[in-house]
Amino acid sequence: MKLLYFAWLRERVGKPEENVDLPADVATVADLIAWLKGRGEEFEYAFEAPELIRVAVDRVHVEHDTAITGAREIAMFPPMTGG
């Protein structure tokens, strides 16, 4: 599965994207964030406040309780500040 990071989340994680193989028990966006937090200091820091993180599955905004089964691309980012 392809993961994308934007803005300060990208800076904290230290890379814009990566491909990962998720454990079978990672079923929702919240599970994914919890799993990512355990991947090292930079992830612990990037995801220290999960409630701030916005998520898009296959380029559509979703909530943290959304299932991610079958997703190709999951993007994570801070609240948007365009316009």
Add this chain to the structure above:
Amino acid sequence: MPATIRIQAEPFDLAAESEKLLDGRADIGALASFTGYVRDEDGRLSALELEHYPGMAEDEIGRVAAKAESRWELLGLTAIHRYGKLAPGDPIVLVIAAASHRRAAFEAAEYMMDYLKTRAPFWKKEHLKDGTTGGWVEAKDADDSALLRWKE
């Protein structure tokens, strides 16, 4: 007429975009436009860098445009959002709504901007005149509460 949605690094031309909407038709009675610019409030800003999610930005603005088109009877709709490093005073975003009457045009343009600010995947980073990075611009609660107006 399908909405025109563009994500680009280059500047845009309000007059040219308006002409494209009006071209060859006499049923448009109202055109409302909004242009957003890079603002430097205290003279410290050298540039604003706009990061975006290339695959999603166009899709998401398209979804907002589709909602605007189902809500008001529009005769044309254009949304252009820039990315990259912009200087104070540079235009960032343009929305133009065309309709028979002013209310639909005004409201649709405002709706587009309210949703675009909170849903389009763009992030602003400040670069300061002293050469340092001012950090990422924080989202405002006021932008979220602006959406309440459009909920039934």
